[in-house]
Amino acid sequence: MGDVIAIGPGKVALLEAIRDQGSISAAARSINMSYRRAWVLLQEVNGAMRRPAVLSEHGGESRGGSTLTPEGEAVIRLYRAMEAQAQAACSGEIAALLKLLV
Structure with a gap:
C-alpha cells in the first residue's frame, strides 16, 4: 500500500x-x-x-448505483466507535488545545 492511508475521516465520510x-x-x-x-x-x-x-452496478435501465457491503458497514461502525473512544480519552487535551485557538 505504500503511502496510501486505507481508512481516514474523508473516506469514512464518503462511505x-x-x-x-x-x-x-x-x-x-x-x-x-x-x-x-x-x-x-x-x-x-x-x-x-x-x-x-x-459494490457498484453500471448503467442500464435502473441507472446503476452503489451499495455498501457488510464490510463497508463494519468500517463505518468501527471507525466511528474508535473516534468516539479517542475523543473521550483525550477530552482534557482537546479542551486545552481549543483554548489556544482563536
Missing part, C-alpha cells in the same frame, strides 16, 4: 454518503467532492480491503 445516497456521484456531490476524487478514494479503500467496502 457514509454512498450508503445514504446510493451512488458515488450523488455521494460526492453531497459532501462537496469531485466524482474523480471520490472514485480514487473508493478505489484505495476497496483495494486495501480483503473484500470490497462498496
Whole structure:
C-alpha cells in the first residue's frame, strides 16, 4: 500500500454518503467532492480491503448505483466507535488545545 492511508475521516465520510445516497456521484456531490476524487478514494479503500467496502452496478435501465457491503458497514461502525473512544480519552487535551485557538 505504500503511502496510501486505507481508512481516514474523508473516506469514512464518503462511505457514509454512498450508503445514504446510493451512488458515488450523488455521494460526492453531497459532501462537496469531485466524482474523480471520490472514485480514487473508493478505489484505495476497496483495494486495501480483503473484500470490497462498496459494490457498484453500471448503467442500464435502473441507472446503476452503489451499495455498501457488510464490510463497508463494519468500517463505518468501527471507525466511528474508535473516534468516539479517542475523543473521550483525550477530552482534557482537546479542551486545552481549543483554548489556544482563536
